[in-house]
Amino acid sequence: MLIRWQWIALVLSLILAGALAGLGWFESRPGWARYQREYIRLAADRPANEAATESRLEIRQIEIAALNRVDRCATCHLGATNPKMADAPLPFTTHPALLDSHPPEEYGCAICHGGEGRAVTTAEAHGEMPGQHGRLIPDALLPSACYACHGSDTLPPSDTAVVAEGIKLINEYKCLRCHQLDGVGGSIGPDLSAVASQRNWVEIYAHLLRPDALSPGSTMPDFGLRRGEATAIAAYLLTRLGPGERVTDVMYLVAEPALAGTPAPNEAVTSDIAPGDIVSENIAPGNIAPGDIASENIAPGDIASENIAPGNIAPTRRSYEAIAPGYDGRRLFEGLDCSVCHRVGLKGGEVGPDLTHIGRGREAAWLRDLLTDPARAFPDGQMPAYDLSEAQVKALVDYLVTLK
Amino acid sequence: MRTFLDIPARVWDSFHREPHTHRPRRHPLRMIDNLFLHVHPNRVSPISLRPTTTLGLGLITASFFIILVVTGVLLMFYYVPAVPEAYERMQDLIYVVRLGRVTRDLHRVAAEGMVVAVFLHALRAFYTAAYKPPREFNWLVGLALLTLTLALSFTGYLLPWDQLAYWAITVSTGILSYYPLFGEPVRELLLGDRSVGQEALLRFYVLHVFFLPAITFGLIGYHIWRTRKDGGLAAQDHTGGARASNAPRAESRLQPGRRSPAKASTPAGISEEPITAYPLLLWIEIAVFLAVLLVSLGIAIAFPGRLDALANADHPPNPSKAPWYFIGLQELVSYSAAWGGVVVPIAVLVVGVLLPYVDRDPRGAGRWFAPERRGVIALASAVVIAWLAFTFIGAFARGPNWVFYWPGQPWPGPG
Numbered sequence: 061m062l063i064r065w066q067w068i069a070l071v072l073s074l075i076l077a078g079a080l081a082g083l084g085w086f087e088s089r090p091g092w093a094r095y096q097r098e099y100i101r102l103a104a105d106r107p108a109n110e111a112a113t114e115s116r117l118e119i120r121q122i123e124i125a126a127l128n129r130v131d132r133c134a135t136c137h138l139g140a141t142n143p144k145m146a147d148a149p150l151p152f153t154t155h156p157a158l159l160d161s162h163p164p165e166e167y168g169c170a171i172c173h174g175g176e177g178r179a180v181t182t183a184e185a186h187g188e189m190p191g192q193h194g195r196l197i198p199d200a201l202l203p204s205a206c207y208a209c210h211g212s213d214t215l216p217p218s219d220t221a222v223v224a225e226g227i228k229l230i231n232e233y234k235c236l237r238c239h240q241l242d243g244v245g246g247s248i249g250p251d252l253s254a255v256a257s258q259r260n261w262v263e264i265y266a267h268l269l270r271p272d273a274l275s276p277g278s279t280m281p282d283f284g285l286r287r288g289e290a291t292a293i294a295a296y297l298l299t300r301l302g303p304g305e306r307v308t309d310v311m312y313l314v315a316e317p318a319l320a321g322t323p324a325p326n327e328a329v330t331s332d333i334a335p336g337d338i339v340s341e342n343i344a345p346g347n348i349a350p351g352d353i354a355s356e357n358i359a360p361g362d363i364a365s366e367n368i369a370p371g372n373i374a375p376t377r378r379s380y381e382a383i384a385p386g387y388d389g390r391r392l393f394e395g396l397d398c399s400v401c402h403r404v405g406l407k408g409g410e411v412g413p414d415l416t417h418i419g420r421g422r423e424a425a426w427l428r429d430l431l432t433d434p435a436r437a438f439p440d441g442q443m444p445a446y447d448l449s450e451a452q453v454k455a456l457v458d459y460l461v462t463l464k
Numbered sequence: 465m466r467t468f469l470d471i472p473a474r475v476w477d478s479f480h481r482e483p484h485t486h487r488p489r490r491h492p493l494r495m496i497d498n499l500f501l502h503v504h505p506n507r508v509s510p511i512s513l514r515p516t517t518t519l520g521l522g523l524i525t526a527s528f529f530i531i532l533v534v535t536g537v538l539l540m541f542y543y544v545p546a547v548p549e550a551y552e553r554m555q556d557l558i559y560v561v562r563l564g565r566v567t568r569d570l571h572r573v574a575a576e577g578m579v580v581a582v583f584l585h586a587l588r589a590f591y592t593a594a595y596k597p598p599r600e601f602n603w604l605v606g607l608a609l610l611t612l613t614l615a616l617s618f619t620g621y622l623l624p625w626d627q628l629a630y631w632a633i634t635v636s637t638g639i640l641s642y643y644p645l646f647g648e649p650v651r652e653l654l655l656g657d658r659s660v661g662q663e664a665l666l667r668f669y670v671l672h673v674f675f676l677p678a679i680t681f682g683l684i685g686y687h688i689w690r691t692r693k694d695g696g697l698a699a700q701d702h703t704g705g706a707r708a709s710n711a712p713r714a715e716s717r718l719q720p721g722r723r724s725p726a727k728a729s730t731p732a733g734i735s736e737e738p739i740t741a742y743p744l745l746l747w748i749e750i751a752v753f754l755a756v757l758l759v760s761l762g763i764a765i766a767f768p769g770r771l772d773a774l775a776n777a778d779h780p781p782n783p784s785k786a787p788w789y790f791i792g793l794q795e796l797v798s799y800s801a802a803w804g805g806v807v808v809p810i811a812v813l814v815v816g817v818l819l820p821y822v823d824r825d826p827r828g829a830g831r832w833f834a835p836e837r838r839g840v841i842a843l844a845s846a847v848v849i850a851w852l853a854f855t856f857i858g859a860f861a862r863g864p865n866w867v868f869y870w871p872g873q874p875w876p877g878p879g
Contacts, residue, residue, distance in 0.1 A: 065747040072754035079761055087562055119560055130552075132560070178555040191627065193773030258779045276782060276864035276875065 092135045092180050093117045099138040099152050106144045119180060122168045127307065131168035131177035133185065140164065171307055172205035173197055174260070187260065195260035197298070200291055204298035208256075209307050226296030229289055234400075237444055238280070238411070241300070246444070248411055249280060257302035265294045281400045281409035389459025392452060401443075404463065412443060419464040427457045491742040503688045504745055507738040509700035513748065516832075517699045518592075520752050521585035525613075526684065527756035528578035532616075533681075535571040536673065543623065545669035547662045550625040551774045558771060569764035575617050577760055579789050582613045590819075590844060593837060594698040596829040600820035602690045605683060607816055612680045614789060619672035621787050622665060630775035631784035633668075634660050639790075639797055642805040659777065698830035700738075782864045792851050795858035798866050812847065 096117045120134040139145030139152040141164060146154040155164075162172070170177035174197035179185040187195035197205065200222065206215060207223040217224065230236070236245035239252045255264065259274075266273050268290040271280035285293070393399070401411035408415075418427075430437040431453045434445050448456070481497045492506040511517055542557050542564065544550060557564040586606060589595055595603035622633045637660070640651040656663025695701060786794045796804025828834025833841060861868055863875040 062744045062747060065744065065751050069747055069751040069754060072751060072758060076754060076758050076761075079758065083563070083566060083765070128548075128552075130556075176555070178552065179559045181559075184559065189770065191770055191772030258776055 090180065091182075092119070095136040095151060096138065102145070102148055102152055103139075103142075122165055124166070124168045124171075127168075127171065127305075129168050129170060129177055131164075131170050132180050133169040133173075133175070133177060134164070135180050136182070136185075137169070140169075167307060170194065172202065174205075193260055195262055197261055201261055201295050201298060204256075204295045207296075208299040208301055222292050222295040223299060225292035226294070229293050230296060233283055233285075233293075235293075252297060252300060254300055254302035256298045256300045257305055261294055261298055264297050265290055268293055279410045281411070283400070389455040389457070392455050393459055415460065415463060417464060419461040422460075424457050424461050427460050428453055431456055488740060491740045494742045501742075501746070503685065503692070504741050505692050505696060506741060508741040508745055509696065509738045511700045512697045513744070517697060519584070519588055521581055521588050522688075523749060523752045524756055525578055525581040525585050526688075527753040528574045528581055528760070529680070529684065530753065531574040531757055531760060532571060532578065533677065535567050535574065536677075538567050539571060540673060543669075545623070545666050547625065547665060548774055550623060550665060551771075554624045554626070554771055565768060566761075566764055569767075569769050570760055571620075572769045573760045573764045573767075575620060576788075577756070578613055579617050582610050586610055587848065591841065592698060592832050593829045593834060595820040595823075596698070596826055597820070597824060599691075599694045599698060602687060602694055603820045604817065605687045605690060609680065609683050609687060612676055612683065616672060616676045616680065617789070618787060619668040619676065622660070622668045623672065624771060625665060625775050626772040627775055627779075627781055628770070628772045630660055630777070631780055632787050633664070634780075635784045635794060636786040636790050639786075639793060639805050642797065642801040644806075660775075661777075701830050783862055783866055785858065785862070788855065788859055791858035792855035795854040795862070798858075798862075 119132055120138075121130055121132040122134065123130050134140065137151045139148050140155040141159060143154055145152050148154070168177060169175070174187065174195055176185055176187050176192060176194035183189055184192070185196075187193065203220045203222050207220045210220075212220050212224060235252075238246045238249035240247065241251075242253050259267075263274050267275070267278075267280075268283075268285055269287070271278045271282055393404075398415075399408035401409045403409065403414045404416055426437075430443075431448060434443040480494060495501045495504045495506055539557070542553055542561060544553050554568075558568055559565075589603065589606060618633075618636065622629050637651050637655060640647045640654075643650070652658065654664070654667065655661070656667050691697070785791055793805065793809060796808055798804070823840060825836075827836040857868075860871040863869040869875055
């Protein structure tokens with residue numbers, strides 16, 4: 061009996077010693093060491109290269125005390141500041157330009173590129189593990205990093221074109237009817253003033269393309285955005301960092317131009333976008349790979365046509381007066397995007413009441429009062445005033461009472 | 465020369481306060497005279513040592529506790545209970561500290577393991593009726609240790625300060641506010657605030673690394689000492705031979721003259737005569753401890769824990785789930801806050817506490833699933849199965865907004 065237990069203990073302790081030895085062996089061969097050896101080999105091929113003499117394998121980190129950040133990206137991205145590595149493959153290649161004005165020892169990497177600066181494996185550092193927030197920002201969205209600190213005033217418009225396009229689309233799609241930015245906007249959806257500190261780009265992008273994907277049961281309508289549109293809006297939203305998260309918050313200050321506020325009511329949008337070309341592409345969040353965005357046809361040149369500064373982006377004035385004369389209530393209903401909030405039949409959102417049978421329950425006069433001044437008819441309601449002309453109200457009412 | 469060669473043996477002897485000897489009659493002194501070993505009995509019944517008697521669950525629980533203390537102290541060298549340094553320290557620990565990730569995972573696995581083992585240990589005590597006189601009070605000590613284990617695991621759950629931790633604690637402490645009168649004050653006392661924040665982190669940390677472990681350590685010692693004083697394991701009450709310990713006979717506190725009818729059930733072939741505990745018991749303990757450590761280490765390496773995004777009070781994940789041992793409670797609360805959150809748990813607790821003082825019938829004590837106890841066993845089993853079912857539903861079949869989804873059925877969204 062005693063001998064048996066002594067044997068069991070002996071065998072178990074041998075296995076344990078083996079396991080610990082194996083653990084120590086794996087621990088002494090971290091994945092990044094492989095990259096560093098490869099880098100030393102590459103650097104040795106390039107004559108007169110100082111880095112070739114550097115052969116210690118170690119974690120390389122940049123501490124930015126003011127931002128409370130630690131970036132260990134240079135552990136693998138070894139050639140970023142070495143001009144001789146311009147032709148080397150990732151992760152060893154030289155950083156293109158910009159590092160003179162943004163010395164990495166002062167700013168680190170993740171402040172522009174996102175990702176999880178403290179991690180030293182690819183999946184974790186690029187934020188690809190489940191539940192991680194710091195996700196590596198793809199090239200197409202990098203202008204938001206420039207814009208977050210510099211705004212658009214000091215940069216050539218082409219550098220932040222995708223952000224400017226996002227601002228334009230936010231005004232066009234009237235996001236602020238439901239969402240708030242810096243205290244301006246509606247209260248139906250969440251405040252987006254610091255959305256980038258709460259959600260990473262994958263989450264924002266997926267939410268724009270399929271709102272119920274990120275927040276199940278979300279009442280946000282599916283606007284049928286094209287991927288390029290979602291990219292642009294995400295690019296702007298990624299600039300919405302929280303307090304203390306921008307370099308400018310702690311190092312120096314650049315006044316950021318304000319976003320155009322809630323669009324004035326009479327600047328509402330008609331649909332010169334035919335329904336056909338915004339049919340949502342049935343995008344499941346699973347198949348949105350970072351590559352998708354890069355492949356979008358939003359090369360900076362495309363959008364830079366107008367000289368866009370956020371201040372002068374008034375929502376596009378596509379007047380629904382164009383639908384006149386003899387207002388067709390049904391077309392006006394569609395043109396005003398009422399179905400974003402209201403459902404008629406199978407189509408429409410869930411923010412406002414279902415209007416499929418509105419003609420049964422409501423009189424024409426009541427509807428007319430409501431459309432003229434929603435705040436008086438429903439003091440606690442969320443429906444914004446659209447400042448419609450009398451003829452427009454009449455056309456809408458004529459259409460609504462037919463819904464029975 | 466010989467003087468020097470003998471030094472190890474002399475150190476070994478001096479440690480034992482007795483010269484080393486292989487004479488079995490001296491063995492009891494090894495246990496008695498040693499501060500660390502004297503919680504052991506001198507002599508132990510072979511029945512107690514049979515694996516099927518207790519399944520070794522008490523020993524396994526204690527092994528987990530030792531692993532937790534050691535890894536916990538190691539983790540304390542790196543951890544800072546502050547917002548948001550706690551999270552950054554966790555990142556550094558798992559990303560770059562040598563053996564940091566496996567230390568953290570070993571601590572996590574051992575903590576979950578201890579919760580499971582302590583539950584199973586309590587079930588073993590119930591199903592073998594080990595709570596019957598004279599062991600009523602040790603059953604209460606055991607219940608207190610079960611509660612302390614849950615509290616330790618729960619307070620530790622918050623410390624990584626990621627989304628998972630933050631919202632699990634928010635949801636669980638939210639259940640407290642369903643309790644009338646004292647619920648809200650207790651919750652605020654625990655959190656130091658109206659919601660989970662810096663104060664809660666500091667309080668949970670102090671509870672987790674000092675207060676609760678100190679009480680648990682003391683109570684474990686008392687629990688083991690009491691087991692010995694109450695006459696060893698209930699299973700050996702029915703041996704005919706001399707008793708294994710110096711405790712008063714269990715029967716002396718029962719009705720006089722009444723001997724246990726279970727005597728006949730002692731299987732033939734095993735000597736009922738108690739044997740000297742040293743050194744066999746120690747070797748068994750060493751082997752079980754090594755096995756527990758090895759299995760925990762294997763699980764810790766094979767299934768590394770995750771560290772979610774930094775805790776964010778504005779963005780609850782949907783669904784937010786409590787730690788798994790409270791998910792059954794959360795599932796009950798989703799049906800009815802008052803019944804599921806207050807009445808049912810308190811009823812189960814009260815029944816558990818009163819059980820040994822109500823069920824004093826000595827029949828069946830020390831035997832698995834004694835047929836005489838059919839009724840109470842069926843009742844308790846129903847409660848356990850229901851609790852497991854609720855936990856399973858809550859953990860695997862609840863999606864966003866606590867809506868039911870079959871396990872494996874896709875949730876809307878990225879999951």
